[in-house]
Amino acid sequence: MLNVCIAIVISYLLGSVSFSIVIAKLVKGIDIRQHGSGNAGATNTIRVLGKGPGLLVFFLDIAKGIAAVWLGHWLGPDSYGDWTAALCGLAAIIGHNWPVWFRFKGGKGIATTVGVMATLAFVPALIAGIVAIATIAITRYVSLGSLLFASLVPLFIGLIHYSLPLLSVSLLLCVFAFVRHRTNIVKLAKGTENKLGAKKGA
Numbered sequence: 476m477l478n479v480c481i482a483i484v485i486s487y488l489l490g491s492v493s494f495s496i497v498i499a500k501l502v503k504g505i506d507i508r509q510h511g512s513g514n515a516g517a518t519n520t521i522r523v524l525g526k527g528p529g530l531l532v533f534f535l536d537i538a539k540g541i542a543a544v545w546l547g548h549w550l551g552p553d554s555y556g557d558w559t560a561a562l563c564g565l566a567a568i569i570g571h572n573w574p575v576w577f578r579f580k581g582g583k584g585i586a587t588t589v590g591v592m593a594t595l596a597f598v599p600a601l602i603a604g605i606v607a608i609a610t611i612a613i614t615r616y617v618s619l620g621s622l623l624f625a626s627l628v629p630l631f632i633g634l635i636h637y638s639l640p641l642l643s644v645s646l647l648l649c650v651f652a653f654v655r656h657r658t659n660i661v662k663l664a665k666g667t668e669n670k671l672g673a674k675k676g677a
Contacts (some may be wrong), residue, residue, distance in 0.1 A: 486546055490568060491581070496577055565660075591644075603627035618663065622652060
């Protein structure tokens with residue numbers, strides 16, 4: 476049990492490393508949360524700093540989700556099965572959203588969720604990811620694709636790869652996604668949501 480607690484705490488601290496904030500500070504000397512949409516995530520990094528730094532943030536955020544899950548597998552006892560890995564993934568996403576290193580003001584956690592769910596349940600995450608990417612490509616609404624991904628993962632886990640810990644965590648992450656995207660949902664409904672690639676003010 477001690478190992479499980481240690482793994483969860485480390486995963487939270489790992490998730491709290493907000494790469495968008497760190498890279499924006501290194502590249503341009505700014506706090507990304509004070510520019511663009513104000514979100515500490517890959518999409519806003521692309522808008523503010525460009526594709527290179529934005530994609531770097533995206534893949535690093537995915538990587539910390541993957542690392543948290545594997546940490547859970549490594550430190551968690553076999554008797555807890557998928558629970559430790561799932562809880563470590565959840566802790567990393569909580570850390571990303573509410574990072575202790577950055578006054579608990581982080582991102583929306585979608586890239587880290589991709590890393591976590593792809594490691595825990597690859598096929599459901601892959602199918603949901605394809606739908607999300609297609610939606611973003613057609614509409615250019617990253618928020619819509621993100622919400623679809625968060626919604627479809629638990630559905631496909633239930634249909635293809637049922638596991639109580641994975642289903643429980645994926646449902647909770649779906650709730651997180653909708654809570655963190657609540658302003659985006661309002662903008663989507665009003666037709667004022669920013670599109671990927673659109674110039675500022677367009």
